[in-house]
Amino acid sequence: MxxxxxxxxxxxxxxxxxxxxxxxxxxxxxxxxxxxxxxLKMGSVDGLPGxxxxxxxxxxxxxxxxxxxxxxxxTAGTFRLPGVLAIQVAQVDQMSGGRVELGLxxxxxxxxxxAYGIPFPKEKIARLEEQLAIVTGLWATELGETFxxxxxxxxxxxxxxxxxxxxPKVPVLVGGQGARRTPRLAARYADEFNMPFGSLExxxxxxxxxxxxxxxxxxxxxxITYSNAFVVCVGKDDAEVARRAAAIGRExxxxxxxxxxxxxxxxxxxxxxxxxxxxxxxxxxxxxxxDLDHLELISSQVQSQLS
Numbered sequence: 286m287x288x289x290x291x292x293x294x295x296x297x298x299x300x301x302x303x304x305x306x307x308x309x310x311x312x313x314x315x316x317x318x319x320x321x322x323x324x325l326k327m328g329s330v331d332g333l334p335g336x337x338x339x340x341x342x343x344x345x346x347x348x349x350x351x352x353x354x355x356x357x358x359x360t361a362g363t364f365r366l367p368g369v370l371a372i373q374v375a376q377v378d379q380m381s382g383g384r385v386e387l388g389l390x391x392x393x394x395x396x397x398x399x400a401y402g403i404p405f406p407k408e409k410i411a412r413l414e415e416q417l418a419i420v421t422g423l424w425a426t427e428l429g430e431t432f433x434x435x436x437x438x439x440x441x442x443x444x445x446x447x448x449x450x451x452x453p454k455v456p457v458l459v460g461g462q463g464a465r466r467t468p469r470l471a472a473r474y475a476d477e478f479n480m481p482f483g484s485l486e487x488x489x490x491x492x493x494x495x496x497x498x499x500x501x502x503x504x505x506x507x508x509i510t511y512s513n514a515f516v517v518c519v520g521k522d523d524a525e526v527a528r529r530a531a532a533i534g535r536e537x538x539x540x541x542x543x544x545x546x547x548x549x550x551x552x553x554x555x556x557x558x559x560x561x562x563x564x565x566x567x568x569x570x571x572x573x574x575x576d577l578d579h580l581e582l583i584s585s586q587v588q589s590q591l592s
Contacts, residue, residue, distance in 0.1 A: 286560055286591040287316040290580070291358055291514060291568035294337050295323035295397075296330050300345060302574050303337070307346050309577050310353055313584035317354035318346065319388070319568060322361050325397035329534070340373045347381035355381055358479065358514060358568055359390030359460060362412060363403060367419035367439060375424065375450040383451035388458035388479065389417060410466050412438050417474040421457060424450060460514075462491060472498035477510040479568070482543065488513060489562040512566035513559055516544035519552050519583050529579060533572040545569065549586035556591065 290310045294303060307318040322339040326332030343355045355377070360370065370389075378385040391409035392398075398405035406412060415436040426432040426446035434441040459471040460479030468491070471478040478495045480488045496506035518533070518540045520526035526547055530537045540546035545555055545567075556567060569583065 286556060286564075287566040288583070288588050288591065289317040289319055289354070289566065289568045290315050291319045291321075291570045292574060293321045293323070293570065293572060294342070295321060295326050295332060296328075296572065297326070297332050297334070298337065298574050299334060300337055300342060303342055304346065304349060305577070306571070306574050306580070307350055307353065307355075309580050311350050313580055314588065315353065315580075315584065316566075317356065317386070318350070319356045319358045319386075322357045322359060322364065323394060323397055324364075324403075325394065325400050327394075340377060343385065344377045344380055347377050347384070350381075350384075352384075354384050354386055356386035356456075356458070357388045358458065358481075359388040361392035361394075362389060362416045363392035363398060363405060363409065367416040368423065368441060368444065370416070371420045371423040372448065374420070374455060375448045378450035378452055378455055379448065381451070385450070385452070386456040386458060386477075387420070388460065389413070389420070390460065408438070410463075410470075414466075414470060415439050417457070417459070417470065421474060422446075424455060458512075462487065464494060468494040468498035469502075471495045471509065472502045472504060475509055477512055477566070479512045479514060480564075481514040482516070483513065484543075485558055485562060488559060488564065492563045510565050511563045512568065513564050514568040514570060516540065516546075516572060517552075517569040517579075517583065518544065518546040519549060519579065519587060520547075521582065521586075522548065529573065529576065532576070549582070549590070552583075552587050553590045556587075 310318045324336045339357050374387050391413040395405050423446040432444040432446040456476040458477045459475035461467040480491050492511050499506040518529045545552045
């Protein structure tokens with residue numbers, strides 16, 4: 286079971302804060318540092334000092350870390366033209382020495398689009414399908430050849446399909462709880478399928494849908510990595526769990542029901558249940574980025590038991 290650190294910088298974080306967390310992620314032996322791709326806060330937090338751009342952040346971290354994987358969960362397809370996104374991700378992959386992964390989703394948060402003048406189209410899933418085809422198609426085009434794509438929403442002609450990533454193939458993540466189109470997209474394009482904030486029962490059901498879609502598409506379902514994302518709140522005892530829950534404005538019982546919360550033993554036991562239904566990787570959503578002791582506790586008393 287891989288554990289990855291997942292941050293939500295739109296809730297309030299500077300680049301320096303993210304760098305500190307990323308370096309702690311690396312030093313403490315976690316597999317990867319991921320971040321959301323949002324331009325507007327959610328809930329009652331002030332969000333100060335304001336949003337940071339996901340791929341600019343990852344470009345900086347690419348030069349200041351050495352081992353950890355770096356990626357988005359998820360980049361909003363509404364934010365970037367797919368050709369431009371392919372260039373950005375390939376460049377950051379080169380800057381990192383081949384450590385980048387791309388989570389790409391349709392985009393859903395209409396208010397952030399309104400706040401920053403970003404178009405919010407109705408046909409988001411259909412656009413996402415074309416975006417995935419273009420990004421992966423550009424990277425897969427052989428040097429010296431060109432890439433064409435003629436779709437409903439995007440049209441590319443005689444693209445040199447440059448630059449190329451450092452990796453032979455940048456891993457692509459697709460995720461979500463949609464019952465039909467999401468599994469089909471994952472089966473066609475994803476190296477990893479992520480189930481965000483889902484119950485054990487919903488996770489098992491959705492993993493099964495993705496596996497069935499892969500088989501229908503003629504693909505080995507085991508080629509796909511299956512993962513979950515959960516908010517995390519671990520404490521050495523009940524008092525510490527309660528303190529950490531209060532710091533992020535959440536209730537302990539709710540966190541235990543919907544996330545990974547409790548003592549290390551409780552969290553390891555719950556992770557085990559998700560392992561039984563096929564989860565191979567978990568993204569730990571860290572909402573208090575100032576609490577590096579939290580990361581150390583998870584590393585020493587949770588991750589160590591899963592290795």
